[in-house]
Amino acid sequence: MEKALPSPDISPRPGLDAFQDARAIIRLTQCSICSLPLRSPRTLPCGNSLCHKCMPECYIRQNISYPSVVGRREGFSCPFPDCRKEHSAADCNLDVTLAKVMEVVDKELGSQTRFPEDTALEVVVNVDCTGGYEERKRRMYGGRLAAIYALSKQGELYYDEDATCTPLVGDNFGPSYLDYDALERLMDKARADLECQVCYGMLLDPVTTYCGHTFCRGCLERVLDHSRHCPSCRRLMHLPSILPAQSSNKRLTELLVGLCPEALSQRALAGAMESMAGNGDGGLSTPIFVCTASYPGMPTPLHVFEPRYRLMVRRACESGARKFGMLLPNRTGAPQGDLGVTPFMQYGTMLQIEEINMYPDGRSDVWTVGVSRFRVKRWGIRDEYIVADVERVDDIPIIEEEAIEALETALCLSAAQEVHASWMGLPTQTLLHIGHQFVDQMQAISAPWLHENNILAFGQRPDDPALFPYWLASVLPVTETEKYRLLCSTSVRERLQIVVGWIKKIETHRW
Numbered sequence: 175m176e177k178a179l180p181s182p183d184i185s186p187r188p189g190l191d192a193f194q195d196a197r198a199i200i201r202l203t204q205c206s207i208c209s210l211p212l213r214s215p216r217t218l219p220c221g222n223s224l225c226h227k228c229m230p231e232c233y234i235r236q237n238i239s240y241p242s243v244v245g246r247r248e249g250f251s252c253p254f255p256d257c258r259k260e261h262s263a264a265d266c267n268l269d270v271t272l273a274k275v276m277e278v279v280d281k282e283l284g285s286q287t288r289f290p291e292d293t294a295l296e297v298v299v300n301v302d303c304t305g306g307y308e309e310r311k312r313r314m315y316g317g318r319l320a321a322i323y324a325l326s327k328q329g330e331l332y333y334d335e336d337a338t339c340t341p342l343v344g345d346n347f348g349p350s351y352l353d354y355d356a357l358e359r360l361m362d363k364a365r366a367d368l369e370c371q372v373c374y375g376m377l378l379d380p381v382t383t384y385c386g387h388t389f390c391r392g393c394l395e396r397v398l399d400h401s402r403h404c405p406s407c408r409r410l411m412h413l414p415s416i417l418p419a420q421s422s423n424k425r426l427t428e429l430l431v432g433l434c435p436e437a438l439s440q441r442a443l444a445g446a447m448e449s450m451a452g453n454g455d456g457g458l459s460t461p462i463f464v465c466t467a468s469y470p471g472m473p474t475p476l477h478v479f480e481p482r483y484r485l486m487v488r489r490a491c492e493s494g495a496r497k498f499g500m501l502l503p504n505r506t507g508a509p510q511g512d513l514g515v516t517p518f519m520q521y522g523t524m525l526q527i528e529e530i531n532m533y534p535d536g537r538s539d540v541w542t543v544g545v546s547r548f549r550v551k552r553w554g555i556r557d558e559y560i561v562a563d564v565e566r567v568d569d570i571p572i573i574e575e576e577a578i579e580a581l582e583t584a585l586c587l588s589a590a591q592e593v594h595a596s597w598m599g600l601p602t603q604t605l606l607h608i609g610h611q612f613v614d615q616m617q618a619i620s621a622p623w624l625h626e627n628n629i630l631a632f633g634q635r636p637d638d639p640a641l642f643p644y645w646l647a648s649v650l651p652v653t654e655t656e657k658y659r660l661l662c663s664t665s666v667r668e669r670l671q672i673v674v675g676w677i678k679k680i681e682t683h684r685w
Contacts, residue, residue: 189435192357193350196318197337199357202429203279204326207253209333211284211326212276212425217269217382219573220257221421228253232263237580240602240639240666241572262573267386270406271377272425274367282360283323289315293349294342297321299335313342317352361433368430372397372405376441377430380423385409388423392445395566399545400526458552460524461486461498462560467657468500468523469644470544473631479537482558487527487540496527499548499564502654513550518560520550521567521661544644547661569640569664579667597674605670606639609646612677623649643669652676 190199205212207228214226230250238247245264252259295318299310312330314321318339325331341349370377372393379391387406389397394405402411430438463483468474478487490498501522504510510520525542532538548564555561569575579602597605613635617624628649636642643666647657656676663669 190432192353193318195432196322196339196353199319199432200322200326200331201333202425202432203276203323204331204333206333209326209331210329211280211323212272215269215272215276215425216266217272217386217423217425218252218254218257218261219265219384219420219571220252220254220259220261221424222252222254222257223269223272223423223425224253226268229266235260235262235576235580237583237601238576239604240575240579240606242603246576260573260577262576265384265573267384269382269388269423270386271367271380271382271388272423275364275426275429278360278364278367279323280327282356282363283320284327289320289352291315292343293317293352295321296340296342297325297337298340299325299331299337301335314339317349317356319353319356357433365434368426368434375444376434376437377426378438378441378445380426380430381420382423382426383411383420385411388426390445391422399524457563458554458556458561460548460562460564461490461556462501462518462522462550462553462562463498463525464501464503464518464560466500467502467647467654467661468525468542468544469648469660470523470546471641472544472644472648474500474523474525474542474544475631476540476542477537478540481536484536484538485557486559487530487538490527491530497524497545498527499523499550499562500525500542500544501550502658505654510550513553516550516553518550519658519661521547521658522550523547523661524564524566567664569666575666578665582667597678598671602639602667602670605667605674606637606642608674608677609642609670610635610637612681613646623651639670640666643673646673646676650676 192199203211205215205223205225205228207224210225212223212225215223216226216229217223230253232248232250235247235249243264246262248263249260250263252261293315295314295316297312297314299312301308301310310330312325314324321339322331322337325337331337365376368377369375370380370390370393371387372389375390377388377390380388381391381394382388383394383404385404385407387404389405397405398411403409404411463476463486465476466474478484486498490496499522501518501520504515504517504519507515510516510518513520523544524546526545527540527542529541530538531540547567549567550562550564553560553562582599583601585599597608600608613624632645632648636645643660647660656672659672660669663672
């Protein structure tokens with residue numbers, strides 16, 4: 175009997191009170207570097223945000239050739255204590271969502287409204303000095319939010335300093351309605367900016383892309399399954415994988431949790447119910463076709479004639495997902511990790527059905543394109559075809575890719591490497607160039623595997639280092655064992671090294 179999937183914890187957390195927690199709310203709007211309200215904010219790959227003018231000075235990063243994107247050779251050390259890693263300047267553009275929210279904050283709390291005398295407050299800032307604390311007092315007017323924000327805007331309230339407000343007229347609660355009204359107006363005007371432009375719901379686990387746009391993590395994952403363009407600006411995201419490297423946007427997460435916990439809880443509940451609805455077979459929700467090697471970005475034409483796979487393809491289309499997984503058969507009976515011995519290899523490619531041509535007898539020609547790689551975690555049988563619980567496999571963060579290239583190209587190769595694998599220490603772009611040269615030479619002698627039918631099916635050789643190994647493996651007649659190595663690799667550089675190894679063996683007639 176299948177166990178019920180555990181229900182996620184979607185209980186709302188207590189939010190920040192506009193009156194009692196005014197200092198904590200204003201701290202959410204301050205840059206932790208300069209303590210002023212965030213201006214032209216940049217959100218770094220580690221998820222921390224700072225003003226544009228607080229960005230550290232850049233330096234030139236050495237021994238990096240991939241990816242060939244403007245600005246990636248310029249880097250800086252992260253100023254935040256919880257990170258301290260190296261970031262590329264190209265990854266740190268204006269955070270559009272946070273900038274819009276800050277515009278609303280400044281308009282609502284930073285206006286020069288003249289408040290009556292009965293709203294007078296004594297604001298006391300506790301200053302940490304050598305040998306103890308000192309108090310800095312100011313007479314302000316209006317609500318606590320407006321008063322504390324004004325101090326931060328004037329540079330009189332550091333990020334880590336606390337402030338207390340005491341009404342000079344009336345009881346301790348004074349004109350608290352001013353704070354509640356101000357926060358309500360602020361949230362009403364900022365709510366549209368806190369919506370994901372893919373699902374149009376409130377941002378859930380917000381992730382900011384390198385071009386500065388923010389989406390729910392789940393929504394961005396679904397977009398990247400079939401497109402490499404930003405859903406907002408349509409800018410091509412050159413990097414093969416951004417999500418593993420991207421932390422959640424910490425400042426936006428704090429704002430959402432602190433200021434609208436109930437709405438965020440409802441949004442999380444809706445997302446959890448949607449996720450659980452997709453796990454109707456106890457998590458074995460991905461249909462599997464065991465046949466051939468497929469790769470992301472590459473077409474896989476199929477002629478489907480077996481009854482079990484005809485049923486599988488029909489169900490994939492009827493579900494609306496139009497996807498299934500492709501795995502190589504395990505011809506040697508080798509154990510597949512924790513799965514043990516299985517009839518298939520553990521790593522494969524998710525295919526998107528683009529077009530189907532049905533025959534009267536039920537057979538079909540199915541045109542598919544690879545969208546992402548995956549690893550099988552659990553599997554079972556449904557109506558004679560395999561279904562599985564899978565997890566997506568992404569490449570390592572691009573900053574790690576660059577670090578590996580810098581290390582391998584800087585180190586002196588051992589004598590054994592120089593003889594047997596001299597290409598291992600070459601720059602990534604040079605490895606790609608070797609691959610391109612090989613293809614050009616083979617085309618010049620009309621190699622059979624570069625027949626025009628193959629080129630029509632798979633296209634001309636790509637210039638993208640992330641796609642070239644997949645393209646070459648799709649057209650070059652190499653063994654399934656070698657092709658499978660590309661599916662297990664999580665590094666563009668490593669895949670290029672693998673295919674250059676094939677080329678060297680072919681050139682020396684060892685294959």
